Amino acid sequence: MLMVSAKSSVVAACFLALFSSGTAMLQADESIRQWKKHDINPLSPYEGCGVADFNNDGQPDIFSGDSWYEAPHWTRHQVRNVPASTQNPHYHEDFADCPLDVNGDGFTDVVTCNYFGRRVSWVENPGGDATGAWIEHEIDLPGNMETGVLVDLTGDRMPEFLPNTPRTVVWYSLESQQPVRWKKHECGEEGAGHGVGSGDLNGDGRVDILTPKGWYEQPLAADQPWVFHAEFSLNSAGIQILGHDVNNDGLTDVIWGSGHGFGLYWLRQGKDEQGSRQWTRMVIDDTFSQVHTLLLARLSGGDGAELITGKRVYAHETEAGATDAPVIYSFHYDLQQDTWVRETIFRGDPAVNAPEKAADRWALQDFPRGTAGTGLQMAAVDIDADGDLDLVCPGKSGLYLFENLKQDGQRD
Numbered sequence: 001m002l003m004v005s006a007k008s009s010v011v012a013a014c015f016l017a018l019f020s021s022g023t024a025m026l027q028a029d030e031s032i033r034q035w036k037k038h039d040i041n042p043l044s045p046y047e048g049c050g051v052a053d054f055n056n057d058g059q060p061d062i063f064s065g066d067s068w069y070e071a072p073h074w075t076r077h078q079v080r081n082v083p084a085s086t087q088n089p090h091y092h093e094d095f096a097d098c099p100l101d102v103n104g105d106g107f108t109d110v111v112t113c114n115y116f117g118r119r120v121s122w123v124e125n126p127g128g129d130a131t132g133a134w135i136e137h138e139i140d141l142p143g144n145m146e147t148g149v150l151v152d153l154t155g156d157r158m159p160e161f162l163p164n165t166p167r168t169v170v171w172y173s174l175e176s177q178q179p180v181r182w183k184k185h186e187c188g189e190e191g192a193g194h195g196v197g198s199g200d201l202n203g204d205g206r207v208d209i210l211t212p213k214g215w216y217e218q219p220l221a222a223d224q225p226w227v228f229h230a231e232f233s234l235n236s237a238g239i240q241i242l243g244h245d246v247n248n249d250g251l252t253d254v255i256w257g258s259g260h261g262f263g264l265y266w267l268r269q270g271k272d273e274q275g276s277r278q279w280t281r282m283v284i285d286d287t288f289s290q291v292h293t294l295l296l297a298r299l300s301g302g303d304g305a306e307l308i309t310g311k312r313v314y315a316h317e318t319e320a321g322a323t324d325a326p327v328i329y330s331f332h333y334d335l336q337q338d339t340w341v342r343e344t345i346f347r348g349d350p351a352v353n354a355p356e357k358a359a360d361r362w363a364l365q366d367f368p369r370g371t372a373g374t375g376l377q378m379a380a381v382d383i384d385a386d387g388d389l390d391l392v393c394p395g396k397s398g399l400y401l402f403e404n405l406k407q408d409g410q411r412d
Contacts, residue, residue: 031343035391035402039370040074041067042398045363046082046092047312047375048147049394051383052099052108055128060383062401063110064394065094070130071383074401079134080123085116090317090362090396093117095376096148100159104177110134113145113163120148120163120172122180139182142170146259147239147293147376151198153207153218162209164196164239169211187216187226194236194259199243201252201269202277210241210254232267232279236260238292239376244305246333254279257291257309260319264291264309264331284331284340289321290314297380299330299389300406307331308380310346313373313397314366317358323351323366326373328393328402345391345402346372363396371397 046065054061059071066082069075082094093114100122102109107125120139126132139161148163153171161172169187174180191211201208206218209226212234216226234241238257246253246266254267263286270278284307292312296305310328311321328346333339351366363371375395383390384403391402 032345032347034343034404034406035345036405037346037370037372038074038401038403040064040069040392040399040401041076042370042400043364044394044399045084045396046094046097046399047395048094048097048112048377049375049379049392049399050097050099050110050377051379051381051392054099054108054125055130056107057128060381062379062392062399063097063099064399065092065097069399075130077130079132080136087116090314091115095145096163097377098148098150098161100150100174102174102177103180111148111150111161112136113148113161115144115146118143118145120145120161137180139172140184142184143167146194149198149240149377151207151240153198153209154222155207162196162198164194166192166194168192169196169209169216171209188228190214190228190230191216195234195239195241195256197237197239197241197243197256199252199254201243201254203250203252208243210243212237212241212256231277232281234265238294238309240294242294242296242307244296247338248335255284255294255307257294258289259292259312260290260315262286262289262321264288285329285342288327288329289324290316290319293374293376293378295378295380297389299380299391299404300332304332308345308378308391310374310393312375313371313395314361314363317361322361323354325350326367326371326397328372328374328391346393348372364398367397369398370400372400372402373397 049064062069067078085091098111099108102122109125110123113120121136123134123136143165146164150159153160168189173183175183191213193212195212197210209216214230236259238259242255243252251269257264264284268280290312295308299306308330311326326348330343331340348371354366373395379392380389388404390404
């Protein structure tokens with residue numbers, strides 16, 4: 001395990017974020033033995049994934065890119081065409097695969113988006129037919145999108161689709177299933193950038209939208225504007241940016257990764273004497289790069305949620321750390337020690353013979369076969385019905401299932 005201290009003498013002024021100074025120290029980590037990797041499709045180049053029972057047989061299946069994989073033997077059913085981008089063939093036009101029964105027919109569809117096509121769509125499940133084509137229905141063209149997530153912003157138990165569009169902050173609600181009708185909600189351009197997320201930052205019981213430049217406060221009434229608070233700067237953040245009370249003090253903190261640099265960080269929320277918010281910027285782990293997707297889940301069955309993330313393989317092919325060994329980690333916060341504890345789910349090998357030019361680099365060639373990363377999405381689901389959560393991780397270097405082998409819900 002890796003112990004990363006959260007103690008810091010840096011105190012942020014109100015509405016200002018500052019770096020803490022510590023650096024993580026690596027130690028031997030035996031937690032990797034508690035996970036078994038299954039190669040669902042080691043040749044898949046797609047970076048999105050979703051898990052749901054797509055054929056209604058009572059078993060969770062996996063959807064990624066152009067195919068769904070039928071449990072329990074992960075038989076592949078290619079159901080649509082997802083081409084590589086004509087602008088950059090290193091990326092395919094599938095940047096999210098979010099399961100949702102859009103049309104209310106009892107079969108789970110997929111909400112998706114892409115970067116170069118600038119399109120939000122839903123892909124219709126034809127009724128569980130393994131050989132039937134899935135038809136894509138356009139929702140909107142809001143601009144380039146890094147990825148998107150389903151989150152219940154409004155508290156109505158119907159999740160909304162929140163994409164990351166770098167020039168505006170926008171989200172979509174499913175207003176009707178028969179006929180299918182989506183409604184677009186625009187928050188504004190002030191906070192737009194690389195990264196988006198959600199969480200109740202001010203403790204009013206309503207979910208706010210987090211951005212690299214601050215946060216949008218959800219209004220009391222749906223017809224009122226979302227007020228932007230430029231209280232911090234996260235630079236190129238991953239997706240999601242997570243609002244989560246890390247240290248159990250009743251205040252929602254902010255967790256994010258550096259999508260095109262090194263490091264995983266959190267902003268600790270505090271209050272000054274007047275009760276105004278203060279933010280202290282702190283390092284969780286700065287030993288790995290390209291931290292794009294973050295997930296909170298109870299992998300160990302303990303009291304608190306664990307933070308799951310890792311390296312997105314070739315987020316950009318020639319940025320710092322691009323050819324370093326891919327990793328997938330989980331972190332939990334030890335309240336008594338005021339410390340983040342890291343456990344390893346997967347650690348691969350570096351791309352030691354990668355070509356110098358970005359155009360000549362390909363993840364499936366440069367990294368050893370079977371290399372896993374976090375791509376743009378992960379899914380934490382009890383996929384084998386044994387009482388604990390497993391992980392599905394897609395990426396440019398393949399699609400993988402990590403079976404959780406932990407016993408009795410206990411951490412080592």
